[in-house]
Amino acid sequence: MQKMISLEPGKYYHLYTRGNNKETLFRHPDNYAYFLQLYRKYIVPYVDTFAYCLLPNHVHFLVQLKEEEAMKPQWLTEDTTKLVSIERQLAHLLNAYAKTINKRYNRLGRLFQHRFGRKEVTSDAYFTRLIYYIHFNPQHHGLLADFSDWPYSSYHSILSKSKTTLQREEVLAWFGGSDEYRQFHEENAADFTAITPLIEQDEQ
Template sequence: MSRYRRAQGSTFFFTVVLEDRSSTLLVDHIDRLRRIYRTVQQRRPFETVAICILPDHLHAVWSLPEHDADFASRWNLIKGGFSRGLEAGPPSMSKLKKREKGIWQRRYWEHAIRDDTDLERHVDYIHFNPVKHGLVARVRDWSLSSFHRYVESGTLPLDWGGDMRDIAGQFGE
């Protein structure tokens, strides 16, 4: 069994992705995801600094309690709870051996936030992600994002990120 070295610290950025990148499962079952997420958060406390749910993946920044960097078990509970009861295509032998349904990619990206500038950049990335993926022209038009909480608190203006319809040209990654 592989032993992956996990980042240690208190605040982390995550990207968690569905196996099928063409899927809309996360937004189709957003109430289920919210319920499971909230249940795990109550059982294993953490603060959601920023989050954005897209059709096939999500980005989040979490702050964990002091002396607790066990985000892996929290994601395991969220992914497992969300998957339980959902239909997926036939799993491979490898997935069967690991008791996986094939809804989520096995791994996820995590990054330990280094400082306030790093945190700000990752929160901005999260909030702008629906525009980046062409789902909306303005950040404020994507409802499944903590951006709206930032606007309500006065941290960001409603027009943050601008309107892509006002920008000519095409930009790739």
């Protein structure tokens, strides 16, 4: 496993984790919904989310940590330099989910292989390709023939008009609009060459 880098306010990251020994994380459709519910509780207040995909045994998110002012604990009223630890919030998410799954399915032991892996997103090209890579993951892993049929990613949420905590407008503007967003996904099927050196670790 790679050496963990610190998560810093204002920076963009690819966050990912998988089940212990590639164990299934989501056994039922409502497991996916519950994981996203916990994500909204523990993580959304402190990050902007641009893309995600939940697969049976692993998950991916593309986020930007909010600036320092927004990272101050909401429960503290006095002026302080103390910031919320995103690492701790991510741990709360995984622990809360694992506790519920263990109880529901009468299982014991670690559910996740490790805490969230992370890679800093440091270029426009990486940001663009990573959105596509995250959405294409179900097809990449042979779960279905067309990634757009997968219901547990942000691909359709980005195109939807329904309420969302995603940075929908920013993503669509980045690609030049909804038609261009669709076209980029359709025309770049399985072409990860631009970011292969950056994503190879999370494939292991």
